[in-house]
Amino acid sequence: MRFLHLLMLASLLWLTGCATTGTPSETTTPTEPAAHTPLYPSGPLSPIATGAAGSMAVAGIDAPSDLWDRIRRGFAMPDLLGEQVADREQWYASRPDYMQRMTERSRKYLFHIVEELERRGMPTELALLPYIESAFNPQAVSSAKAAGMWQFMPATGTYFDLKQNAFRDDRRDVLASTRAALDYLQKLYGMFGDWHLALAAYNWGEGSVARAIAKNEKQGLGTTYPELNMPAETRMYVPKLQAVKNIVANPERFGADLPLIENHPYFQSVEITRDIDVSLVASLAGIREEDFRALNPSLHRPVILAAGMPQILLPWDNAQVFRRNLQAHSEGQYASWTVWSVPTNMSVSTAAQRAGMSEADLRQINGIPPRMMIKAGSALMVPRAATTRQDVSSHLADNGQIAFTPEVVTRRTTVRAGKRGETVASIAKRYKVSAADVADWNDVKTSSRFKAGEAVVMYLPVRLASTSLARTSSKQPAAKAGSRKAAKGGAAVRTATAAPRAAGKTRVRSR
Incomplete structure (x- = not known):
């Protein structure tokens, strides 16, 4: 029986061999020809040298282990060599605490920047640029008023649609500033066709780089980054980035300890x-x-x-x-603050009284400096009434600004009515104050008239009071006492810094 089973198995194998080795005419005709004929080497195979293997561009199929690995894989800018790069490598490597703080700070923002660079097909070295610009501090402000981790100047930020108003500064915004910075870098690369020159223009200005290139071309000189004549800050700008790139590429070589940043959105x-x-x-x-x-x-x-x-x-x-x-959340009100557009120039104390808050709190929350008045149209942050349901309009939210005008300190001044006498209204008109104030300061009615030479109390800006004093003094004879102080005492205008007689009067006016 066993022999019979073996014989049947052998027969089946023989029939299978016939079916697979026959010609096409003996089997079903294919519906379409083969795609290609494989080629095989005719001679012996030669081993691949180490250098040849290293030059092959083989795409890895494994995901980057962390964000640093992902950044390394996207390096695409030509390396810059030289003493300046070595100098900056040494500078960063000798400051491990600074490097640690800087890279830890970047943990929140780096993934988003790398994502945007890859989406645009830009070199991932550019993700390291905020290390050079601001040490990845979005609150950084330079002496030239550049702000944010990408360090946008106010005008450049406005050009790239970064809102700067009383409520926010998009130069510090993570998404908006990154979008604007990459837009700008792409624009600069389109202008110069070279990433090193694009970076120089980002630091120095596109016009400055264009003029430097034109000057070298006129003199028959080279126009690459190392060959241009530029300020020291711009000269060291790309070497700084190259140094950080080299440390990220090989941290062990520099003894750097990069913190783990996972390849995941923060x-x-x-x-x-x-x-x-x-x-x-x-x-x-x-x-x-x-x-x-x-x-x-x-x-x-x-x-x-x-x-x-x-x-x-x-x-x-x-x-x-x-x-x-x-x-x-069950409460009907989500915001306890709103925006008030100031209707007219007013003092901080008056604005605070109208807003129902202390002067100190109004100054603190709106950043109002001392000795300043608030100009009409300013957008102030003030407490929101519990019954208010309307949110701030888009126009005010996008364009609200706060403007100030210096306070004008007033001084108690005594002037004399003219030889023929004067009315309250005529004196008020002469000194550009209200008739009601003149009447109030002198305890008279607004329709009253002063006798010739009668003393009239006024509260005038210090500048105007001094001018009046000088004008009146010039008409007087020399002081009999022979002293300037005596001349002031006998003049038709007397000034003093005494407080106003009427309590609660505001003695600060806008110019």
């Missing part, structure tokens, strides 16, 4: 549909307010105006917590 964007306090957002998200501001550094004030800032950034794991808690 934050999520969350939509905001109503004005809401910063403190409430932090509370609903379960984070500290300073951590919220680190991700939303453009905010100036304690409230988020939805019309101007319709989205905020929250840590990845806290975004859903915020959404859930916001939905469950």
Whole structure:
């Protein structure tokens, strides 16, 4: 029986061999020809040299282990060599504490920048540029008033649609400033066709680089980055970036300890549909307010105006917590602050009284400096009434500004009515004050008339009071006492710094 089974198995194998080795005419005809004929080497194979293997561009299929690995894989700019690069490598390598603080700070923002660079097909070295610009500090402000981690000047920020108003400065905004910086770098690369020159223009200005190139061309000189004549700061700009790139590429060589930054988003964007306090957002998200501001550094004030800032950034794991808690929030009012457009020039004390808050609090929350009045049209952050349901308009949220005018200190001044006498109105007109004030200062009616030579009390700006004094003194004979002080005492205009007689009177006016 066993022999019979073996014989049947052998027969089946023989029939199978016939089916697979026959010609096409003996089997089903193919419906389409083969795609190609494979080629095989005719001679013996030679081993691949190490150099040849290293030059092959083989795409890895494994995901980057961390964000540093991902950045290294995207390096695409030509390396800059030279003593300046070595000098900057030594500078960074000898400051491990500084490098640690700087790279730790970048943890919140680096993933988003790398994502944007890859989406645009730009070299990932550019993700390291904020290390050079601001040490990845979004609150950094230079002596030239450049702000944010990408260090935009006010005019350049405006050109790239970065709003700068009383409530926020988008030069510090993570998403907006990164978008603007990469837009600018792409524009510069399009102008110069070279990343090193584009970076020089980012630091020095495109016009300056263009003029330097034109000057070298006129003199028959080279026009690459190392060959141009430029300021010392720009000369060291690309070497700094190259040094950081080299440290990131090979941290062991420089003894650097880069913190682990996972290849995962640090934050999520969350939509905001109503004005809401910063403190409430932090509370609903379960984070500290300073951590919220680190991700939303453009905010100036304690409230988020939805019309101007319709989205905020929250840590990845806290975004859903915020959404859930916001939905469950039962209070009808999300914002305890609103914006008041000041109707006329007024003192800080008057504005504070109208807003129902202390002068110190009004100054602090709106950044009002001392000895300044608030100009008409200024957008002040003030407490929001519990019954108010209307949020700040988009126009005010995007364009609100605060403007000031110096306070004019007034001084108690005594003037004399003319030889024929004067009315309250005529004296008020002469000194550009209101007739009601003149009447109040002298306890008379606005329709009253002063006798010739009668003393009239006035509160005039110091500058105007001094001018009146000089004009009156020039008409008087020399002082009999032979002293300037005596001349002042006998003049028709007497000044003093005594407080106004009527309590509560404001003696500060705008120019």
